[in-house]
Amino acid sequence: MNALSVRGLTKTYGNGVHALQGIDLDVEQGDFFALLGPNGAGKTTLIGIITSLVNKSAGVATVFGHDIDHELEAAKACIGVVPQEINFNMFETPLTITINQAGFYGIPRAVARQRAEKYLRQLQLWDKRNGISRGLSGGMKRRLMIARALMHEPRLLILDEPTAGVDIEIRRSMWDFLRQINASGTTIILTTHYLEEAETLCRNIAIINGGRIVERDRMSSLLLRLHVETFVLNLRDPLAAPPALPGYSLRLSDPCTMEVEISREENLNELFALLSAAGIEVLSMRNKVNRLEEIFMRLVEGRAAGDAAAGAAA
């Protein structure tokens, strides 16, 4: 059974904006799924419809087989959502917020207290449980929203940019926590602008742009489609001009930093052999951009260019 299944989902807002234009999407049970797209692509609208915060214009959405038109309460009981914007009562304490959230899902207060302790401890918020939430740092507020979303132990957890504005140390601890949650059987849908995050965590991916799904694949298959990667080489000695190496396109971004494009058919050993022969010593090397980011930009920019060409032709 799919955790989420969406067919022909359309949303046109009152101001005429077509946020979704017939989305079809399946997310398998147990998946860690990335939903990526530029700002305004329709990600939050899609999540809003699934969680009933936005009325759809047309289409069908089911959560673990429960149609949101006919079995909305059953569908909502399966979902935990961590929205993009902070949306808890800033004047309540983390303990109250989490216990109340459990109550909205019918969980008795005695059980809710135990779960609140469990999740607030796991997300390192237990020491802050009785303070006013307004006083929490940005990262703590994000973690509190995750703890709140888990209180009814949902089968499907939807995270809309959960690590926005969170420092790298906390972000990595959140990744570990989300991996554990997913390993315990919870399906996770993640939207994020940190593509490294999606590449690290997710097994499957959909890219949405202009209200349409422009790509849907396994993460590993999608990354294999990247034919050319750009590497940045840090050199020991400065160069006045890039060396002329047969078959390689090299350019200097500064005298000690050189960029080289390597296609999938080429290998790095040959390149390093040629560099050594030319007397160039390489101290370190890194990808210029994250691999997923490179694919993402190509897909999104390609789509934008296609739209522009179609507009010009019309």
Place this chain on the structure above:
Amino acid sequence: MSRVRWVGFCTIVIREYGRIIRIWGQTIVPPVVTVTLYFVIFGSLIGRRVGGMGGFPYMQYIAPGLIMMSIITNSYGNVVASFFGAKFGKHVEELLVSPLPNWLIVAGYATGGVVRGTLVGLAVSVVALLFTHLHVHHLGVVLLAGLLTSLIFSLGGFLNALFAKNFDQVNWIPTFILTPLTYFGGVFYSISLLPHWAQQASYVNPILHMVNAFRYGFLGVSDVSITAAFGLMLAAAAALFALAVALMNRGSGIRD
């Protein structure tokens, strides 16, 4: 009601109660201060010169009306402030994404308003006892009229909060509709003092019926038919509840 719904309903009410108690300086104290001033000025200073009304000393006559006025404004104010605050702060989404049906959310907030109306009503009654004797003619009528009125204005506050887009719109109805209707609703006088046309106009004011039903429970006198007053209150509560639920189901004011 299923266990999930019952726990959900209780959670909303407990949260509302917690809010009332947490900010007691805004929710309980101001109406007590206001009513004390009414009793001192209208009851004690001016009331002595007014003499009797409806066969009772003026202070005793206005006491039920002042209690009812506090119940009305606080029931309305509680729900409009709490629900609009939840919309404004977006934490209403906690409820909207939950499996609780809309009618239960409306019922939970309305009960929260009734809780505050009742707490304030009791506090104001204690103040009234410091100034006058509160004779109870029919306790059942007092309780039913008080609770129904509180429910009606809690639902009214909910509707206001649904439509309000900013804090100005939260204050418009209390300022321009609720306060005039309350002051012309027989809190301070019997409509028998008014000219005929004004009496007829007063009958259109629903608050007149509520205040008089409540006063009947205390003093046994009323300017209106008690049966008609309760009929009106029951119909108003049912209509407002149905309207609030229908608007929630449509997503008015809460969903894009």
